[in-house]
Amino acid sequence: MIERLKNDLRTIKLAGWLGWAIESNWADPFIFAIYSIIRPIASSLILVFMYMVVSRGNTSTEFFAYIFTGNAFFMYVVNVLFGIAWVIHDDREHYQMIRYVYISPIRMYYYFFGRGIAKMIVTTIAVIVTMSFGIIVLKIPLDLGAIDYPLLLFSLAMGIFIITCLGILLAGITMVTAHHSFLLTEGVAGLFYLACGAIYPIDILPIWLQYLSKTLPLTYWLELIRRAVLGKSLSLTLGEFSDAQLILIMLVTTLILALFSHYVYRSIEHIARKHGKIDQMMNY
Amino acid sequence: MKTSLKTNLRAVLARSYVRFWAANREPSWWVSETIMPLLSTAAYVFVYKALKAPEEYIGFVILGGTMSAYWMNVLWSMAAQFYWEKEMGNLELYMIAPISRMSILFGMASGGFIHASTRAVAVFLMGSLIFKVDFAVISVTKLIIVFVLTLVALYGLGMLFSSVFMLYGREAWHGANLLQEPVYLLSGFYFPVRNLGFAVALVASFIPLTLGLDAMRQLAFRAGSKSGFINVNLELSVLVLLCVIFLVAANYALKYMEYLGKKEGRLTLRWQ
Numbered sequence: 001m002i003e004r005l006k007n008d009l010r011t012i013k014l015a016g017w018l019g020w021a022i023e024s025n026w027a028d029p030f031i032f033a034i035y036s037i038i039r040p041i042a043s044s045l046i047l048v049f050m051y052m053v054v055s056r057g058n059t060s061t062e063f064f065a066y067i068f069t070g071n072a073f074f075m076y077v078v079n080v081l082f083g084i085a086w087v088i089h090d091d092r093e094h095y096q097m098i099r100y101v102y103i104s105p106i107r108m109y110y111y112f113f114g115r116g117i118a119k120m121i122v123t124t125i126a127v128i129v130t131m132s133f134g135i136i137v138l139k140i141p142l143d144l145g146a147i148d149y150p151l152l153l154f155s156l157a158m159g160i161f162i163i164t165c166l167g168i169l170l171a172g173i174t175m176v177t178a179h180h181s182f183l184l185t186e187g188v189a190g191l192f193y194l195a196c197g198a199i200y201p202i203d204i205l206p207i208w209l210q211y212l213s214k215t216l217p218l219t220y221w222l223e224l225i226r227r228a229v230l231g232k233s234l235s236l237t238l239g240e241f242s243d244a245q246l247i248l249i250m251l252v253t254t255l256i257l258a259l260f261s262h263y264v265y266r267s268i269e270h271i272a273r274k275h276g277k278i279d280q281m282m283n284y
Numbered sequence: 285m286k287t288s289l290k291t292n293l294r295a296v297l298a299r300s301y302v303r304f305w306a307a308n309r310e311p312s313w314w315v316s317e318t319i320m321p322l323l324s325t326a327a328y329v330f331v332y333k334a335l336k337a338p339e340e341y342i343g344f345v346i347l348g349g350t351m352s353a354y355w356m357n358v359l360w361s362m363a364a365q366f367y368w369e370k371e372m373g374n375l376e377l378y379m380i381a382p383i384s385r386m387s388i389l390f391g392m393a394s395g396g397f398i399h400a401s402t403r404a405v406a407v408f409l410m411g412s413l414i415f416k417v418d419f420a421v422i423s424v425t426k427l428i429i430v431f432v433l434t435l436v437a438l439y440g441l442g443m444l445f446s447s448v449f450m451l452y453g454r455e456a457w458h459g460a461n462l463l464q465e466p467v468y469l470l471s472g473f474y475f476p477v478r479n480l481g482f483a484v485a486l487v488a489s490f491i492p493l494t495l496g497l498d499a500m501r502q503l504a505f506r507a508g509s510k511s512g513f514i515n516v517n518l519e520l521s522v523l524v525l526l527c528v529i530f531l532v533a534a535n536y537a538l539k540y541m542e543y544l545g546k547k548e549g550r551l552t553l554r555w556q
Binding site: 026043045050051054067093176178183184186187189190191193197282 | 306310312313316317319320321323324325326327330332333334335336337341356371372406438453454455459461462464465466468469473474475476479554
């Protein structure tokens with residue numbers, strides 16, 4: 001048991017180091033830092049301008065803080081999801097190493113998680129920069145002293161687990177699709193962006209979409225993050241729940257997701273092995 | 285000896301054939317290219333709904349989401365495609381073939397254009413129907429001309445970018461990655477570009493989508509001209525200019541980068 005745990009930790013460590021090397025060693029640290037900051041800032045600025053066009057420039061409102069915070073933390077979903085799901089294509093078609101990874105004595109879940117760590121680090125920096133930009137430049141009403149740090153850290157850890165489960169699910173699907181499936185990852189992130197209320201309260205969604213939203217653990221994760229950071233909820237639907245109730249719902253939906261992810265990954269991996277798709281190449 | 289036009293046209297056809305048919309053998313493509321892109325566009329629509337923005341802004345978002353298909357296509361399936369070709373070992377085959385590099389890129393563009401158009405049409409039709417976008421087209425002819433010129437200039441820009449991949453590997457790949465959201469921002473995909481201020485919008489006009497989108501919004505929506513950046517006719521003239529500049533520059537850049545790549549031995553260098 002301890003030996004197995006040691007092996008899994010070593011897999012995470014080495015996969016994490018590999019992911020970090022692939023992610024960052026193409027540039028010197030300064031360029032890499034700029035690269036890591038520009039994209040998330042630009043992404044946030046799109047929302048800022050959309051908001052400013054309609055509100056005539058007032059960004060120091062609670063509603064703006066609500067959408068800005070949701071958008072900033074949603075970067076974890078986009079980046080880590082992509083980071084994990086892309087491992088299949090990167091290792092299979094780009095570096096052509098996946099067959100060697102597969103025959104090594106490791107468990108793939110830990111390898112995927114490890115490869116996602118680099119993206120988690122980069123995203124954490126991007127979230128800090130984006131939130132700082134929001135507080136300093138856009139004057140969003142956020143009191144750093146009033147942040148519920150234990151709830152924030154717990155929510156972040158749960159969020160990373162949820163996103164890892166989703167990433168493994170997508171990695172499974174990616175095994176049997178061509179390399180254009182990065183669009184699939186983008187689309188799945190888009191689905192969560194739409195349904196989880198990343199940039200608006202879910203009350204604004206049509207009723208049928210609200211039902212879908214309530215089945216997704218990321219909806220509760222984003223709500224908890226906002227409560228931890230902003231101290232309150234602006235969603236009428238989710239506002240009915242206490243923090244403890246939200247945590248409980250998130251834990252239950254996460255458990256279901258984890259089981260589903262495991263089942264789908266295992267099933268598709270079997271199909272991929274059976275049809276020789278583990279190391280397929282597509283040159284178009 | 286100069287390659288005949290016929291040979292180059294055959295190269296265009298051959299490259300577009302691969303792009304078109306290979307992807308269509310993957311059924312997953314239909315989901316990831318039609319329904320999925322609408323989702324993130326819809327999220328931006330709901331932002332405007334939450335903000336109780338004027339109705340035309342929903343149309344602006346749908347149009348931006350539609351045109352994002354072409355930007356994605358140019359960025360990933362054209363500019364960055366030489367990176368993939370190099371990594372897979374196809375690039376050297378293109379180099380030894382008696383054809384212009386531009387014909388390979390035209391082939392990629394025409395094959396990819398069909399895909400991007402499927403995505404664009406799906407986002408446009410579904411988005412317009414679901415969110416009941418109210419169009420008031422002033423001039424269909426001008427709208428078509430703007431659309432065509434925007435795409436020609438955009439694909440010219442993509443060819444120019446692809447020359448960079450002759451020489452660079454991951455640096456250029458990450459560069460392309462970096463361009464995605466900033467271009468969404470600078471070109472005003474989801475809000476009228478003039479809100480960025482005149483100076484920034486002027487600089488952003490070097491990206492063909494900036495003026496293209498602005499002109500299309502002015503021509504397709506009743507309130508479009510009120511939020512327009514500059515006059516549509518002027519935008520048309522600049523787009524013509526951009527078409528010429530990017531296509532000519534791409535031709536030179538491809539030759540120059542190929543020469544540099546050969547000289548420095550980086551043309552077929554993989555995993556750099």
